[in-house]
Amino acid sequence: MQEKPFIIKKTYKDLGRIKRPKNLSEETKKEILEKLFQKNPEIFSSDKEIQKQIRERLDWIEGPNYILPKIGELKDFAERIKEEFLNIVWCGMGGSALFPLVLSQIFGPKEGYPNFYVLDTNDPENIAQIEKLPLEKTLFIIVSKSGTTIETLSQFKYFWGKLENLKSNPGENFVALTDPGSPLENLAKELNFRKIFHHPPFIGGRYAALTEIGFLPACFLGLDINKALYYAKNMYEVCLPDIPWGYNLSASLAEFLMERYIQGQDKLTFISDPILRPFTLWLEQLVAESLGKEYTGIVPIVGESPGSPTVYGTDRTFIYLTLKGRERIYQRLIMELREEGFPVKTISLEDRYEIFAEVYRWMLAVALCGYFMSLNPFDEPDVVLTKQKTKEFLEKFKKERDFGIEFYLDEETNWGFF
Structure with a gap:
């Protein structure tokens, strides 16, 4: 007789390790933030080995300060590329591809810049669509933090073979973005790739949107980089430990999410302006992969067609993501949800570029939720x-x-x- 697999039926909340933000003093809350900004892993675990792993994943806390010295190089490279190539194909999986996909869908390439494609699958139909492009005029960005991602390396090998039959120096059509010293970097040097960019080694994939992972595609698309940095830096500054918890946009978001989680409203449902909807794809991975582990999790729900309040269970929490001046799109639904007692938090953006600010707000809020839930939000x-x-x-x-x-x-x- 076939043995049944083991099924977990009790929840993490049964373990009684949840910390409730509203029960903590302002002094304690400030201390938590200070330790996080000091990159102190002790707030997440007492295990020395886990602390070491977490310490190597905390450079994202610097926000846009990490990428500022590198922006000039990224811009210059993108300007040279647009004179030579008609298409750019960004090859990566998960956190290596989601934010570039978000940018391409929300903004699209500026006039005069190459077409931009994100290849985050090995589905034959998607591969065939890319293969229809004039490959000699196509630049492939091969992105893998570890340099060993099977799917991404398979994409590379396939298109390398195609270009090898078309030109004598196929390396001119490839760029690598990977950790220093990775197998992909070694391969890129051996095959004379046009350029090698280094992924920051102490930032995990889903926390890397404000690094080259986000700003290199932003440059390829011709975005206003100064405007993107302005929003990201402003958010960083209003999330510093000296900002009182109630005015700290990340901390207050984390407290909202945790209070709802403790009340059993752990299905985090995003209702979004159609223009901003691609951003919820990135949010989905950040929340799910950071907080969905050890028999618990805040469950992000994206892409669901909004319905009347009667179709939702009592375990729902709503985030309404909208652009100023366009709030009316779902205004009636939001009002009805609130009238029925559902928790709803509205986040209204000045314009599309403010997603660069929201990236930082949500990364910090999710990390804080990890602390309150007594789990490691940086592993997978x-x-x-x-x-x-x-x-x-x-x-x-x-x-x-x-x-x-x-x-x-x-x-x-x-x-x-x-």
């Missing part, structure tokens, strides 16, 4: 496990032409397992 254990298992399956298939995977459906829960 199931992602790592999935990569390991995928590699094992592929190796097994190469040897035996069989993945060796069985499917099981649990009749009680109707959950499927591989």
Whole structure:
């Protein structure tokens, strides 16, 4: 008889390790923020090994200050590229591709700049669409923090093979963005890539939107970089530890999310102006991958068609993301939700560029939620496990032409397992 898989049925909240922000003194709250800005990992774990891992993921707390010295180089490179190439293809997965995708969908390329495509899949149809482009006039940006991402390297190998048949120096059509000393950097040097940019080694992928991961595509698209930096820097400054908790935009957002979580309203539902809707894709990964672990999580819900209050369960919390002057799009629905007692937080942006500010607000708020939930918001254990298992399956298939995977459906829960 086939053994049933183990199913977790109790929640993390049963463990009683949740810290409630409203029960903490202003002095304690300030101290938490100060330690985070000092990159002190002790607030997240007492385990020395985990502290070491967290310490190596905290440079994002510097916000736009990290990228400021590098902006000139990014701009100059983008200006040279637009004179030579018609298309740019950004190849990456997850956090390496989501914010570039957001920028391309919210802004699109400025007139006179190359077409910009994000390839975050190995689906044959998507690959075929890119293959239709004039490849000699296409620049491929190969992005992998570790330099070992299977999907991204597969994309590279495929298009390298195509370009190798078209020109004698295919490396001119490739740029690498990766950690210093990674296998991808070594490969890029060996094959004479046009350029190698370094991913900041102490910033994880989903916290990297204000690094080259965000600002290199912003330059390729011809965005107003000074305006983007202005909004990001303003948000950084109003989130510093000296700002009282109630006026600190990140801290107050974290307290709102935690209070709702403690009340069992852990389905964080984003209702967004259509112009800003792509940004919720990035928010989804940030929240889910940072806080969805150890049998708990705040569950982000994006892309759902808004309905009347009667269709929502009592576990919902709403974020209304809108642009000033366009609030009326969902104004009636928001009013009805509030009248029915649903918690709704409205975030109204001056213009599209303010998403650069929201990136910092949400990264800090999510990190604080991780502290209050007594978990590490900077690791991704199931992602790592999935990569390991995928590699094992592929190796097994190469040897035996069989993945060796069985499917099981649990009749009680109707959950499927591989």
